[in-house]
Amino acid sequence: MLRLFLGFMTVLLLVSCTSKKEEALLQVYTDKINYHKHLQQTEKAILYDNNASAAILTASYLFAPTKDKNDSRPEVFIVAVQFDDAESQSIDFKASKVTEAQSEFILTLEGQKASKVKSLAKGDARLKDISFVTPWGKYYEVTFPHTAKKQFKLNFESKSYGKSTLSFAKVAKFVYTKKGF
Numbered sequence: 001m002l003r004l005f006l007g008f009m010t011v012l013l014l015v016s017c018t019s020k021k022e023e024a025l026l027q028v029y030t031d032k033i034n035y036h037k038h039l040q041q042t043e044k045a046i047l048y049d050n051n052a053s054a055a056i057l058t059a060s061y062l063f064a065p066t067k068d069k070n071d072s073r074p075e076v077f078i079v080a081v082q083f084d085d086a087e088s089q090s091i092d093f094k095a096s097k098v099t100e101a102q103s104e105f106i107l108t109l110e111g112q113k114a115s116k117v118k119s120l121a122k123g124d125a126r127l128k129d130i131s132f133v134t135p136w137g138k139y140y141e142v143t144f145p146h147t148a149k150k151q152f153k154l155n156f157e158s159k160s161y162g163k164s165t166l167s168f169a170k171v172a173k174f175v176y177t178k179k180g181f
Contacts, residue, residue, distance in 0.1 A: 033130065044059075057164075059166055060077060060130055072146045075145070078127070079139050080134070080140075092165075093130060106158075109153075120141055151170075
């Protein structure tokens with residue numbers, strides 16, 4: 001009888017303690033679920049000038065899967081740009097032939113220029129769930145035409161500092177990685 005009572009009390013103690021911690025953990029997770037989803041689709045590119053960074057670009061791919069097989073929504077990114085040189089404070093998302101010669105930094109998705117670019121203020125609601133918000137960065141919502149590819153590359157390039165490529169996918173990235181065995 002004593003063993004049964006001690007066993008019952010032990011089970012009751014374990015269940016009551018874990019449920020409180022579990023509820024708190026689940027609450028924290030549900031509060032930050034969008035933050036973690038965006039973090040999984042975030043990449044960073046750095047262009048260097050003699051082992052020092054010249055420009056840093058961080059992009060989060062905003063894609064919500066749907067059941068529609070013929071999804072033709074445009075590709076939308078939240079992009080943060082930080083320049084080390086005060087004179088290089090511009091990036092050309094929608095470079096035309098006239099401005100392309102003047103632009104130092106260009107951003108393309110699979111060779112295509114952006115179709116729409118919107119500058120975001122520091123207090124914008126879209127930046128609430130983005131992980132890389134800093135006081136010194138400039139933020140943009142960049143929209144590219146739809147791509148049918150499931151895996152694609154965002155190219156950040158400069159005439160002076162070279163090129164960096166960010167890889168994104170419409171499904172989990174581990175699907176495209178090589179197996180360990």
